Amino acid sequence: MKYTWWLLQICMMLISIFFLIFGFDLIIGSYTLNDPFSFIMTFFAASFVILISLALSISFLIKMVRVYRQLNNDKQQS
Numbered sequence: 001m002k003y004t005w006w007l008l009q010i011c012m013m014l015i016s017i018f019f020l021i022f023g024f025d026l027i028i029g030s031y032t033l034n035d036p037f038s039f040i041m042t043f044f045a046a047s048f049v050i051l052i053s054l055a056l057s058i059s060f061l062i063k064m065v066r067v068y069r070q071l072n073n074d075k076q077q078s
Contacts, residue, residue: 023050
């Protein structure tokens, strides 16, 4: 069961990094649009995607570091 948790966390981290890269690609692509309304909508949507995926990747990373430290502390105490 331990390995499945780590695998799930790593998969979720990779998915959030994928959407982070997708958000940056989308924000760069928004500058090629000619319509100001489309530019604004695409720019803010890309910013929202970047914000959420960055927050999720940081939270997954913090969760993995906490569990890793706790496992090391348990091994040292026993």
